[in-house]
Amino acid sequence: MTTPQASQAAVLCGLGAVLPPRVVRNDELCAGLDTTDEWIRSRTGIRERRIAAAEVSTADLAVAAAARALESTGSTDVDAVVLATTTPDHLMPATAPSVAALLGLTGTAAFDVAAVCTGFVYALATAAGLITTRTARTVLVVGADRMSQLPAADDRTTRPLFADGAGAVVLRSGTATEPGALGPMVLGSDGAHRDLLVVPHGGHMQMQGPDLFRHAVDRMSAVTRQAVQLARWRLADVDRIVPHQANARITAAVGRHLAIDADRRVQNIEYVGNTGAASIPLALAQASADGTLQRGHRVCLTAFGAGLTWGATTLTWPDLKPAAHPAHDTPMERT
Numbered sequence: 369m370t371t372p373q374a375s376q377a378a379v380l381c382g383l384g385a386v387l388p389p390r391v392v393r394n395d396e397l398c399a400g401l402d403t404t405d406e407w408i409r410s411r412t413g414i415r416e417r418r419i420a421a422a423e424v425s426t427a428d429l430a431v432a433a434a435a436r437a438l439e440s441t442g443s444t445d446v447d448a449v450v451l452a453t454t455t456p457d458h459l460m461p462a463t464a465p466s467v468a469a470l471l472g473l474t475g476t477a478a479f480d481v482a483a484v485c486t487g488f489v490y491a492l493a494t495a496a497g498l499i500t501t502r503t504a505r506t507v508l509v510v511g512a513d514r515m516s517q518l519p520a521a522d523d524r525t526t527r528p529l530f531a532d533g534a535g536a537v538v539l540r541s542g543t544a545t546e547p548g549a550l551g552p553m554v555l556g557s558d559g560a561h562r563d564l565l566v567v568p569h570g571g572h573m574q575m576q577g578p579d580l581f582r583h584a585v586d587r588m589s590a591v592t593r594q595a596v597q598l599a600r601w602r603l604a605d606v607d608r609i610v611p612h613q614a615n616a617r618i619t620a621a622v623g624r625h626l627a628i629d630a631d632r633r634v635q636n637i638e639y640v641g642n643t644g645a646a647s648i649p650l651a652l653a654q655a656s657a658d659g660t661l662q663r664g665h666r667v668c669l670t671a672f673g674a675g676l677t678w679g680a681t682t683l684t685w686p687d688l689k690p691a692a693h694p695a696h697d698t699p700m701e702r703t
């Protein structure tokens with residue numbers, strides 16, 4: 369009798385993230401903007417955010433996060449680099465080849481994925497596909513964004529929300545039954561609503577906040593349910609939900625819809641704002657650093673963004689060394 373082989377899967381084996389050192393508190397942001405610390409905190413949950421210095425590029429942020437993720441695995445053996453970003457350094461080429469080169473990975477497959485705040489989940493799905501088709505054994509997946517450059521300086525609707533950062537994970541080939549194995553992926557889009565959050569060519573970000581809010585809650589709730597169901601878990605089994613950090617009220621509403629209480633929701637928006645594709649890996653690194661994420665936890669990653677796009681997946685948290693806190697000993701010292 370032969371033992372059936374467990375199916376192949378992408379397994380998370382490394383994690384790292386960085387925040388630029390410059391902290392911008394609400395009070396500082398309010399100077400010259402028609403808003404208040406009280407409004408921003410009560411409507412979004414944000415108290416402060418990190419803003420990258422002008423000369424720090426998306427590639428710089430990505431490289432710093434990726435270096436931490438690779439260091440956590442003890443190896444730089446990577447077959448592909450997938451970078452999720454909405455703020456590439458150039459219209460062309462993609463930013464991922466620069467990231468690979470700066471990491472000393474010249475010759476490695478490298479490309480960008482554009483799905484705005486869902487970008488990291490789309491990139492995970494892409495990387496998992498590279499692994500399960502045996503195109504790559506190990507993939508570096510990075511989410512890096514300088515979202516703070518997209519709003520107009522005088523736009524009180526968007527400027528308080530968006531900020532900068534980067535996070536990365538390393539995925540390796542393994543089996544679906546291992547801790548760290550990514551579960552089934554659920555991805556979706558609806559371009560009919562593209563105008564709810566858009567940056568026109570040569571222009572600034574335009575957002576229809578309340579409509580986007582409703583879609584974010586509905587889509588993240590639905591896609592979380594689907595991913596959990598496909599993993600053959602129940603919502604009650606989820607130890608930690610790691611949602612894209614768009615607004616603390618969106619996360620709370622998703623929690624209410626799914627009966628996932630605050631203790632099981634990872635949240636760091638207070639200190640980082642909305643960092644686009646970096647949001648989920650930044651939250652993972654922070655939660656790993658402070659012990660919120662523990663080995664054996666059943667984790668669901670869920671995202672929503674402009675496009676519209678949405679996506680979710682699951683994993684059992686592996687036996688990883690706790691990540692370095694993204695705000696500590698940051699290599700991004702150029703302020």
Ligand code: UT7
Nearest residue numbers: 403404407411485524525577578580581584614615673674
């Ligand atoms: O990551 C991609 C996904 N992003 C999102 O999903 C963002 C979703 N949307 C949101 O997070 C929220 O809609 C916002 C935070 C953008 C806005 O919060 P809101 O509770 O939906 O406020 P609102 O747009 O309905 O505005 C309420 C009031 C309005 O005044 P009136 O008409 O009631 O007099 C706004 O003009 O608040 C006013 N307002 C502000 N006041 C002070 C809007 N922005 C500000 C501000 N400061 N920054």
